[in-house]
Amino acid sequence: MESSRFSVFARYVLAIAIVLMFVFPIAWFALTSIKPISAIFDKDGVVVFDFVPTYENYQVTLFGQQSIDVSENSRSDFGTSGGNSYDGRSSIVSSLIVAIGSTFLATTIGLLAAYGLSRLQFRGSQGMLHWILSQRFLPPIAIIIPMVFIFRDLGLRDTHLGLIIAHTLINVPIAVLLLKSFIDDIPRDIDEAAMIDGATRLQVFWKVIMPMAKGGMAATAVLCFIFSWTEFLLSLFLTNSIRTIPVKITTFVTSTGSEWGYISALGTSAIIPGFIFILLVQNHLVRGLTMGAIKD
Amino acid sequence: MASVNVEKLVKKYGDLEVLHSIDLDVEDGQFVVLLGPSGCGKSTLLRTIAGLESSTSGDISIGERNVNGMHPKDRNIAMVFQNYALYAHMKVRDNMAFSMHLNKTPAARIEERVNWAASILSLEPYLDRYPKELSGGQRQRVAMGRAIVRNPDVFLFDEPLSNLDAKLRVQMRTEIKELHKRLKTTTVYVTHDQIEAMTMADVVVIMRDGHIEQMGSPMEIYDNPANLFVAEFIGSPGMNLLAGKIVEDSGKMICRVGELDLPLPEQMNISAGQDVLYGIRPEHLIPSETGVKATINVVEPTGPETHLFCHMSGHDVCAVSRERMNWKADEVILVEPTLEYVHLFDAQTKEAIKRKT
Numbered sequence: 050m051e052s053s054r055f056s057v058f059a060r061y062v063l064a065i066a067i068v069l070m071f072v073f074p075i076a077w078f079a080l081t082s083i084k085p086i087s088a089i090f091d092k093d094g095v096v097v098f099d100f101v102p103t104y105e106n107y108q109v110t111l112f113g114q115q116s117i118d119v120s121e122n123s124r125s126d127f128g129t130s131g132g133n134s135y136d137g138r139s140s141i142v143s144s145l146i147v148a149i150g151s152t153f154l155a156t157t158i159g160l161l162a163a164y165g166l167s168r169l170q171f172r173g174s175q176g177m178l179h180w181i182l183s184q185r186f187l188p189p190i191a192i193i194i195p196m197v198f199i200f201r202d203l204g205l206r207d208t209h210l211g212l213i214i215a216h217t218l219i220n221v222p223i224a225v226l227l228l229k230s231f232i233d234d235i236p237r238d239i240d241e242a243a244m245i246d247g248a249t250r251l252q253v254f255w256k257v258i259m260p261m262a263k264g265g266m267a268a269t270a271v272l273c274f275i276f277s278w279t280e281f282l283l284s285l286f287l288t289n290s291i292r293t294i295p296v297k298i299t300t301f302v303t304s305t306g307s308e309w310g311y312i313s314a315l316g317t318s319a320i321i322p323g324f325i326f327i328l329l330v331q332n333h334l335v336r337g338l339t340m341g342a343i344k345d
Numbered sequence: 346m347a348s349v350n351v352e353k354l355v356k357k358y359g360d361l362e363v364l365h366s367i368d369l370d371v372e373d374g375q376f377v378v379l380l381g382p383s384g385c386g387k388s389t390l391l392r393t394i395a396g397l398e399s400s401t402s403g404d405i406s407i408g409e410r411n412v413n414g415m416h417p418k419d420r421n422i423a424m425v426f427q428n429y430a431l432y433a434h435m436k437v438r439d440n441m442a443f444s445m446h447l448n449k450t451p452a453a454r455i456e457e458r459v460n461w462a463a464s465i466l467s468l469e470p471y472l473d474r475y476p477k478e479l480s481g482g483q484r485q486r487v488a489m490g491r492a493i494v495r496n497p498d499v500f501l502f503d504e505p506l507s508n509l510d511a512k513l514r515v516q517m518r519t520e521i522k523e524l525h526k527r528l529k530t531t532t533v534y535v536t537h538d539q540i541e542a543m544t545m546a547d548v549v550v551i552m553r554d555g556h557i558e559q560m561g562s563p564m565e566i567y568d569n570p571a572n573l574f575v576a577e578f579i580g581s582p583g584m585n586l587l588a589g590k591i592v593e594d595s596g597k598m599i600c601r602v603g604e605l606d607l608p609l610p611e612q613m614n615i616s617a618g619q620d621v622l623y624g625i626r627p628e629h630l631i632p633s634e635t636g637v638k639a640t641i642n643v644v645e646p647t648g649p650e651t652h653l654f655c656h657m658s659g660h661d662v663c664a665v666s667r668e669r670m671n672w673k674a675d676e677v678i679l680v681e682p683t684l685e686y687v688h689l690f691d692a693q694t695k696e697a698i699k700r701k702t
């Protein structure tokens with residue numbers, strides 16, 4: 050009895066410790082974003098809550114105010130090109146376009162490929178699966194230079210479309226694999242029942258397989274979105290003027306110092322769209338949508 | 346409604362031939378059961394009729410139409426699968442209406458057909474539920490509802506009851522039979538359960554290793570198995586089979602099994618010295634005043650009758666009695682084979698030995 054109560058207690062302590070470990074950096078980051086610069090850099094000690102909150106960092110990064118207007122301790126703008134370079138709005142738009150676009154493409158392509166690989170038997174379908182997976186063995190950095198040249202020659206460099214394609218390429222293998230496992234879970238009998246009911250292959254896919262694979266599509270979309278939303282390397286190399294949030298934030302690290310306030314404000318804001326996206330799809334994230342179709 | 350005719354059907358998977366020149370005629374309105382052990386090709390035959398598998402050679406026609414190479418949706422058949430294969434994301438109503446939605450049946454007509462099917466299958470209270478909210482038996486009924494709403498030419502069932510528990514299986518068996526009586530739709534029904542086959546079929550087709558071993562009404566097959574395989578496959582407890590030799594004893598043919606002499610019916614197509622298998626079903630091996638000596642090993646009362654598992658000169662046999670005697674293990678009794686139900690099989694060919702006509 051004693052030991053079991055202790056083990057319950059220990060489990061709680063461990064769980065809380067782990068949660069704290071993950072939450073702390075985010076919380077600290079969020080806290081930093083509303084601190085005045087004097088509280089961020091206090092030479093006498095670490096300021097935790099003992100400061101007057103300021104929304105200056107958000108006003109600059111999200112609402113496009115010139116940093117000079119809101120700042121009382123007048124920052125210098127050396128090393129950055131104009132006051133608006135701390136405006137994160139266009140990078141949020143770019144990130145959204147790229148993330149939503151590549152998520153949509155990767156999930157769509159992944160679904161079609163997964164259905165084919167799961168249902169149609171053709172020579173080398175197994176080999177094809179391995180080949181698709183092998184596309185992820187190579188780190189993107191290894192192919193970045195040829196990729197930059199190819200994208201430049203195709204006129205895709207520094208375009209949203211280019212980045213969407215790049216992120217889709219990276220996400221498709223995972224999407225195919227994940228979705229195939231979901232479609233494999235839907236018994237073939239259901240395809241066949243639908244065909245006997247009068248459906249063509251396309252109708253089977255559209256009216257039966259897709260609705261039943263909704264959970265898998267949601268899970269895949271979340272993974273693809275998060276990847277694209279946080280991806281840095283490809284975005285950095287494939288764009289100049291279009292900057293996604295991760296790349297934009299690095300420009301806040303300037304030759305005259307890092308703007309921790311702006312970094313944390315934009316970084317904290319960047320969590321929100323991903324969060325909303327996951328909230329939207331989480332209802333579909335439950336597995337077992339095939340439940341009830343067959344004997345358990 | 347339509348007949349189904351299969352002619353010289355061969356099905357190969359790569360080099361593996363799983364159906365060897367099958368000929369099968371199902372008459373309009375008949376209930377035909379394909380029966381055989383697992384892996385004998387029943388499902389393959391059914392799926393080829395459905396068009397879910399292509400045939401390697403041979404012809405299949407439904408009604409007057411040759412359906413070789415025709416897409417399943419154009420064959421006007423309906424199929425019920427072992428695992429129900431319901432559309433999990435649709436309500437019961439939409440599961441049943443799916444085929445009619447696809448062929449753009451007017452909404453009023455769909456409504457009418459779905460309600461009709463639901464009333465036949467007592468599914469009215471469940472029309473707005475999802476499959477996951479139904480019990481196994483209800484799901485199976487939905488699968489049947491989906492089949493009957495369209496008024497197909499042929500119903501195909503692939504072991505539809507094997508996922509249900511024993512009690513429900515018996516109940517659904519009756520329901521399917523009643524449904525057939527009511528709709529009179531030509532039906533091909535696959536099972537490995539001989540009781541299902543016996544109770545439901547107009548015609549039982551016994552299959553083994555991609556061949557049809559015998560075809561006939563349940564009682565025909567039970568009483569006149571064409572060979573050893575059919576004799577062993579049908580009946581529970583199974584037919585007693587004793588390896589023996591035909592001997593002529595004072596002008597009469599008998600079968601000598603070890604030191605036992607078993608009586609034979611007249612007019613058998615046999616000759617002295619022939620090696621045979623002597624077959625007698627348990628219910629035709631009855632404890633009586635005369636007959637052959639047997640030592641009781643186990644007594645199994647089933648209620649209406651009692652199964653007596655006995656040793657008979659080194660062979661294990663089962664005798665059945667409908668009388669309630671107080672038998673005990675190790676008791677020695679006399680059992681009498683009913684002559685007209687004795688089966689003889691050639692020991693080499695395993696074919697049944699016919700009576701002279």
Ligand SMILES: Nc1ncnc2c1ncn2[C@@H]1O[C@H](COP(=O)(O)OP(=O)(O)O)[C@@H](O)[C@H]1O
Pocket residue numbers: 358361363381382383384385386387388389390
């Ligand atoms: N898609 C397939 N590929 C190769 N062999 C198959 C395939 N489907 C069935 N078979 C083989 O065909 C034989 C008959 O199978 P099946 O018709 O399913 O038997 P049953 O339904 O009588 O149990 C089996 O030996 C099985 O292994």
Ligand SMILES: [Mg+2]
Pocket residue numbers: 387388389
């Ligand atoms: Mg089968």
